[in-house]
Amino acid sequence: MLDLDTTHPYFIGGEPLTPNRGMAVLDKYRGVPVTRVARADAKAVSQAICRAAAAAQEMRALDVYQRQSILRKLASLVKQRREELAELICVEAGKPIVVARAEVQRAVDTFKSAAEACGQVSGEVLPMDLTERGSQHVGMTMRVPVGPCALITPFNFPLNLVVHKVAPAIAAGCPFVLKPSPQTPLCAIALGQMLRETALPPGSWSIVTCSNEDAAALVEDDRIRLLSFTGSDLVGWQLKAKAAKKKVVLELGGNAAVIVDRDWDMADALERITFGAFYQSGQSCISVQRIIVHDDVYEHFRHRFVEGARRLKMGDPREEETIIGPMISEQAAERLESRVNAAVEQGGRVLCGGGRKGAMFEPTVLEAVPEACELVSEEAFGPVAVLSRFREFKHALAEVNRSRFGLQAGVFTRDMVKAHQAWDELEVGAVLIGEIPSWRADHMPYGGVKDSGIGREGPRYAMEAMTELRLMVVRR
Known part of the structure; x- marks a missing residue:
């Protein structure tokens, strides 16, 4: 009661x-x-x-x-x-x-x-x-x-x-x-x-x-x-x-990354990554925070991803249609707002969102954020995702590994050679192929390396x- x-x-x-x-x-x-x-x-x-x-x-x-x-x-x-x-x-x-x-x-x-x-x-x-x-x-x-x-x-x-x-x-x-x-x-x-x-x-x-x-x-x-x-x-x-x-x-914690290769079904990747970035207002240690997309599909992915983020319903979490509820406190939302503003000051571009009202924080997408910026290098723990692009798969793997965290990573590719390469080289507790790092089955071994x-x-x-x-x- x-x-x-x-x-x-x-x-x-x-x-x-x-x-x-x-x-x-x-x-x-x-x-x-x-x-x-x-x-x-x-x-x-x-x-x-x-x-x-x-x-x-x-x-x-x-x-x-x-x-x-x-x-x-x-x-x-x-x-x-x-x-x-x-x-x-x-x-x-x-x-x-x-x-x-x-x-x-x-x-x-x-x-x-x-x-x-x-x-x-x-x-x-x-x-x-x-x-x-x-x-x-x-x-x-x-x-x-x-x-x-x-x-x-x-x-x-x-x-x-x-x-x-x-x-x-x-x-x-x-x-x-x-x-x-x-x-x-x-x-x-x-x-x-x-x-x-x-x-x-x-x-x-x-x-x-x-x-x-x-x-x-x-x-x-x-x-x-x-x-x-x-x-x-x-x-x-x-x-x-x-x-x-x-x-x-x-x-x-973590600043979980996902790699999107050009051979994957973009509609499927967009649906899963949108969920992974914004479910429960991004307050998960395996929330999708860094999205690394192949050059050939980057523009298409960016456009559709931003569209999807804008459509997410914010509001009272008691309502069945609500996707984005409040962050745990107004202080947490203020901290995230400060990090978004700092990212913009360092050259990042806000593609959607960025607004805050009390503990409510809009689903936010940025690009061109320097890797040294806290919004990339630290755990955001809020409804924020940062886009970047790659040309060679090895460079995408290296970008994932340039983090002090190593909890889980997602890789959307149909190339099993690349899948095994990711499994071999990514410094994380789990590599998920064709899936977001936010996915977890409760009986599986779950945990990380490095500062995770x-x-x-x-x-x-x-x-x-x-x-x-x-x-x-x-x-x-």
């Missing part, structure tokens, strides 16, 4: 607590408070860590079928509440309702994928007699839970990115403390209500809505064995430096980080 008389709880060891009126949650389109969430302090965070540490053995003792049962129940509960959750996403993140519904379905799929992964991440029999020294010995490996995990999530996918950390933690048998974004805590709190309906061991999970300062123990406390963080590269690398001996998984992070998400791959390999050798 979203009203200002309601204060939603945080959870310590699975118990809901509302010791204060906490902080207001804004309707991002209207810019007004709609409800309140209790605020956890540093003492509450410490209590959450204590409960997680105490529950580690019981959590580890859950059989595979028990973990699967919990995950499947969560998938079912999310599905039952799908419209309510979509409305929460729409309000707290400003995400258009159609996209919000898709996020809820992805969360269902992620829980199901984690349930399947429970039986896939296991050990193996290792032959030891590859040398004379190993004769009469046999080795066996198993994966054991790493222990209590700290999970820190961003605002842009307030449900599914939470699930991408919670689900593999449950599948791996790890207790956890989740800190959702203070801008979008409502979906995480709703998930907490669902977690209370499962057979998870008492004390094995907490959800703390707190400040970054009060969350410091999640990074620094030695009882936390793994930190999984999704957010900005600046913050992510700072947290890694403070994390000392614990394992760290970072899913950070370390480690991989996707339930099976996150479980590998949340477990340790343990070997037993038997002399026969």
